[in-house]
Amino acid sequence: MCFALYSASLAMTKLYKPLLSDLGLTYPQYLVMLVLWDHDGVSVSALREQLHLDYGTLTPLIKRLESQGLLSRRRSADDERQVLIHLTEQGRDLRQKAMGVPPQVASASGCSLDELDDLKNQLTALRQRLHDHLESGAP
Incomplete structure (x- = not known):
């Protein structure tokens, strides 16, 4: 297993590589952008939770996307300890170019949308069970 x-x-990452290179994104950067396209203005901590990444991995991704002009970081007006990530106009515009990526990946999989949804749900449940096991401290 x-x-x-x-x-x-590995195969999925290889499939994404040429599709995302046209967008100027790596796969981890694409994941960050997917979250922001759905929820602009999220906190770094919320982004970390959604992507299951540690700060040491996420911070360089955010900085790189910021240097590309796709997003900006701002302190929250409500809580200055919190950093919010916002798309720039260029970042919002990139979404249109990226719309073709998911259908190409789905097509390459040879699976129906229902099969892909079932697989995603099974993998998400597996990840959660493994995470819960690790958190419990059990061997």
């Missing part, structure tokens, strides 16, 4: 997950992840 572990090898199947690992090798499927």
Whole structure:
């Protein structure tokens, strides 16, 4: 099972690479943009939770996207300890170019949309069970 997950992840990443290079994004950067296209103005901590990334991984991604002019970081007016991530106009415009990526990936999978949805739900449940197990401190 572990090898199947690992090798499927590698194949998926290889599939995404040329699709995302046209957008000027890496796969992790694309994930950040997907969250922001759905919820502009999220906090760094909320972004971290949604993507299951640590700050050491997420911060360089955000800085790189900011240097590309796709997003900006601003302190929250309500709580200055909180940094909010906002899309720039260029970042919002990139969404239109990225709209073709999911259908291409779905097509390449050879799966129906229902099959892909079931697979996603199973993998999400597996990740949660594994996370819960690790959090419990059990071996």
